[in-house]
Amino acid sequence: MTSKSSSDKKPIGVIGAGNFGSVVANLLSRQHKVLLYARDEKVVQRILETRENRGYKLNSRVTPTHDLKHLAESCEVIFPIVPSAHFRSMMQKLSPHLHPFHILIHGTKGLDITLPKGETIETVGKLSRDQVKTMSEVIREESVVVRVGCLAGPNLSKELAERHPAATVIASPFNEVISLGQKLLRSDQFQVYGNNELVGVELAGVLKNIIAIASGALSGMGYGENAKGLLISRGVVEMIHVGKALGGNVKAFLGVAGIGDLVTTSNSTLSRNFQIGYKLAKGKTLQEIVNSMDEIAEGVNTVRIVKKCADYYKLRAPITSMLYKVLFEDLTVEQALTYLMRYPLNVDIDFLD
Amino acid sequence: MEVLEKKNKNKKYEPILEGIPDWPVYRLSRNRKEFIEEVANRSAARINQLRSTPKQLLDELEATIYREQQRMKRNRWRVDPPDESKFWSDVKQELIDIGAVTEEEKQKKSQELLTKIVHRYANEIAGNFKPSSYRFAREMIKFWFARLLNASRVKKFGGFFRNQYTLRDKIQIVGKVKQLRNLARKGTIVMVPTHFSNLDSILIGWIIHALGLPAFIYGAGLNLFNMKIFAYFMNSLGAYKVDRRKKNLPYLETLKMYSSIAIQRGAHSLFFPGGTRSRSGMIEKTLKLGLLSTTIEAQRNIYLNTAEGQPPQKIFVVPVTLNYHFVLEAPELIDDYLSIKGQDRYLPEEDPHGSWGLLKFMIKFFTKGSNISVSIGRALDVMGNYVDEEGNSLDSHDRVIETRDYFLSNGKITVDAQRENEYTRMLSQRIVTEYHRINRIFASHLVAFAAFELWQQKHPKLDLFGLLRLPEEELELDYAEFRKTCKRIRKKIYHLKKEGKANHATHLKGKIDLVIKHGLDNVGIFHLKRPLLMNKKGNIVTQDLNLLYYYHNRLVGYDLEKFI
Numbered sequence: 001m002t003s004k005s006s007s008d009k010k011p012i013g014v015i016g017a018g019n020f021g022s023v024v025a026n027l028l029s030r031q032h033k034v035l036l037y038a039r040d041e042k043v044v045q046r047i048l049e050t051r052e053n054r055g056y057k058l059n060s061r062v063t064p065t066h067d068l069k070h071l072a073e074s075c076e077v078i079f080p081i082v083p084s085a086h087f088r089s090m091m092q093k094l095s096p097h098l099h100p101f102h103i104l105i106h107g108t109k110g111l112d113i114t115l116p117k118g119e120t121i122e123t124v125g126k127l128s129r130d131q132v133k134t135m136s137e138v139i140r141e142e143s144v145v146v147r148v149g150c151l152a153g154p155n156l157s158k159e160l161a162e163r164h165p166a167a168t169v170i171a172s173p174f175n176e177v178i179s180l181g182q183k184l185l186r187s188d189q190f191q192v193y194g195n196n197e198l199v200g201v202e203l204a205g206v207l208k209n210i211i212a213i214a215s216g217a218l219s220g221m222g223y224g225e226n227a228k229g230l231l232i233s234r235g236v237v238e239m240i241h242v243g244k245a246l247g248g249n250v251k252a253f254l255g256v257a258g259i260g261d262l263v264t265t266s267n268s269t270l271s272r273n274f275q276i277g278y279k280l281a282k283g284k285t286l287q288e289i290v291n292s293m294d295e296i297a298e299g300v301n302t303v304r305i306v307k308k309c310a311d312y313y314k315l316r317a318p319i320t321s322m323l324y325k326v327l328f329e330d331l332t333v334e335q336a337l338t339y340l341m342r343y344p345l346n347v348d349i350d351f352l353d
Numbered sequence: 354m355e356v357l358e359k360k361n362k363n364k365k366y367e368p369i370l371e372g373i374p375d376w377p378v379y380r381l382s383r384n385r386k387e388f389i390e391e392v393a394n395r396s397a398a399r400i401n402q403l404r405s406t407p408k409q410l411l412d413e414l415e416a417t418i419y420r421e422q423q424r425m426k427r428n429r430w431r432v433d434p435p436d437e438s439k440f441w442s443d444v445k446q447e448l449i450d451i452g453a454v455t456e457e458e459k460q461k462k463s464q465e466l467l468t469k470i471v472h473r474y475a476n477e478i479a480g481n482f483k484p485s486s487y488r489f490a491r492e493m494i495k496f497w498f499a500r501l502l503n504a505s506r507v508k509k510f511g512g513f514f515r516n517q518y519t520l521r522d523k524i525q526i527v528g529k530v531k532q533l534r535n536l537a538r539k540g541t542i543v544m545v546p547t548h549f550s551n552l553d554s555i556l557i558g559w560i561i562h563a564l565g566l567p568a569f570i571y572g573a574g575l576n577l578f579n580m581k582i583f584a585y586f587m588n589s590l591g592a593y594k595v596d597r598r599k600k601n602l603p604y605l606e607t608l609k610m611y612s613s614i615a616i617q618r619g620a621h622s623l624f625f626p627g628g629t630r631s632r633s634g635m636i637e638k639t640l641k642l643g644l645l646s647t648t649i650e651a652q653r654n655i656y657l658n659t660a661e662g663q664p665p666q667k668i669f670v671v672p673v674t675l676n677y678h679f680v681l682e683a684p685e686l687i688d689d690y691l692s693i694k695g696q697d698r699y700l701p702e703e704d705p706h707g708s709w710g711l712l713k714f715m716i717k718f719f720t721k722g723s724n725i726s727v728s729i730g731r732a733l734d735v736m737g738n739y740v741d742e743e744g745n746s747l748d749s750h751d752r753v754i755e756t757r758d759y760f761l762s763n764g765k766i767t768v769d770a771q772r773e774n775e776y777t778r779m780l781s782q783r784i785v786t787e788y789h790r791i792n793r794i795f796a797s798h799l800v801a802f803a804a805f806e807l808w809q810q811k812h813p814k815l816d817l818f819g820l821l822r823l824p825e826e827e828l829e830l831d832y833a834e835f836r837k838t839c840k841r842i843r844k845k846i847y848h849l850k851k852e853g854k855a856n857h858a859t860h861l862k863g864k865i866d867l868v869i870k871h872g873l874d875n876v877g878i879f880h881l882k883r884p885l886l887m888n889k890k891g892n893i894v895t896q897d898l899n900l901l902y903y904y905h906n907r908l909v910g911y912d913l914e915k916f917i
Binding site: 076095096099100101103141143144146147173174175176 | 736738748749750752754755756758759761762763764769771772775776779
């Protein structure tokens, strides 16, 4: 096909040289040249010298860069994978160089918030949906790019790097974005599913981090699989309840990006979110835990945002609000668990009608 | 006393194209035969794409014929051609005959049958613009409207023959007129107005003329062609016919193709994207995507077919809102709406007033008070981006963007139906936002909204239908309370205007008592039962709650309810 040869010439862009960004760059580099943007110039230098980043060996077809303009001009397809807290400012810098022909597929599982002047996430009382945005919404707001998608699903960076079998979801309202993503990423070890419910899939990826922290806490307390089964199934109900209220479609939560990702992160000691819960239960403070990590765990911020959203829309989200109290209000994990076990609601499934 | 509108600055606009022969719509009608041929052929090709196997195509044809015959049995209109039943029974016979022939023959015969049907549709849809009758119709309308206006307003002997008032005094045109006139010279305009009344079709024809623009082609409901005199005017103003009884695939595809090719040929177009008149009285929240998708398809085809180095013709989408104090059909519309909402039952397309009712209304309208205002929105490209005076698309930071880029993949323009469906959805959301933004809120909308919401608040336990069942005699609002609420809502409307989320008429400003009076005097002014009145005690009462609900709905969608 003629179109294929021309797309082969253009490199694929990856923005963000964190764990997941580096792994995605490597995955893409099997078929294409890749430009990998790092915010820190020293990281670019180090990659050039050592061909390594965060412990991952980078493929020779991955070229690090510090120049967003160059990246936008060279690439038509870009994967932004930066923490949600920096996502909007990154988009603002990237936006002047973007055109409507660009296709953006992000891999960030977090939420963006816009606060009134003088407020911080700590001081603000409640958050409405107008103030809370998914990453694809940030892309649409900040740039002219409309063909937007996201990468979601159980993608633990370390396992992907070691080429264990895994699957991911590309979600986008545009079929062309999905099939492009599949073409770029699919391999014998890596299955890529498509889903048209972009916002639902994004929310599933975001909300599952809350349950992952809770799951880590259960493990840290030394509880076994019964407890975990309980948590995960109730977690799904809560995710869907909150996700629907924020504009997600139920279907998105039942697939690879929802339950698939939830089961993975809730069982994985590799997951940062799981680690936070685990260490909390072992008696460490949030500050100590955060200081010990090399990358931001999105889940902490997500708990904070979702709790305030649930307050605004008067949603029942017991796991989230208990976790909020543990993280920010000095409730112990035991106390939270006692509360949850006594929670009066005992209908098993109520989201399918 | 009426609160006066700001000094009417509506001036006369010179035509942007002097001679009718330059008008795209005229060129279209001169090549009518060839144009219809192209529409029919390309529609047939499209339908073949959508129903790609002979079996699928035959099924589709069978369904079409069945539906058409049902339609003729159940819902015949005067405008239907006399040979209608013969045509369809012939076609049906041919379809039956196809069953007996070989596979190869089948293929050929079914294609012939399809061509026959889409040709008939294309011929039926096509407008018949004639410059001579256009001029005549235009002058007729102007002349008689002026007579009616002056006869009633100039209270002197011989007022009938005076020219003190013209339509321009009756209909306020506000908004981006200059840009519209500018862009009509640079590209192709697709005007998308809100739709509340049958009057819209005629009104908008006059407005286009008043703005000095060449005639637009526009889709008008076939029911309006039932009466000869209307048919004559509509035809001569460039209307093509949309028959909402026909919902079969070949018809819909032909209709869309007609619009798409006309736009590609540079004919300024107009359609009501809401489909039918708003039943509830709310500003359209969802639009019909069918005709809207033709603008995107047309723009893509223009980019695809424009040779390198040539400037491609650009399409500009212009949202327009028509604002009334009074909608003639309101009682029937709201009845329809409530019965659909109440029990989900099927409602046939019918028009109890018929064209005579409309005519009578127009006479009433021109002889009595009650102004209409028309807001012209800022032009958008087919992706919903604002465009500047030169027709350049702008992003939210006012940087120029290329509309062409939206259709590129790997540097080439590609045809991707799924992508364009998404684009259509995005465009429709954008248009809805613009409607709310440019909608001019009248005093009559304000009072209707405030009164209805107050009554709703006083009966928190009742749902909508419960509330509407309350006897009107029992409802009375204390004026002081009503006044306070109106004032509060008005403040919020000012606020919305500041944020660029709404607009209001100048008469909304000033002393609140006068504004309320203006609203009460005008809301649903010609209905037998008035939706809102002041009683002898000076309190607010209603004679028809359903109607009040209808007029109140105009302000739904602004989140004003929480300020009651």
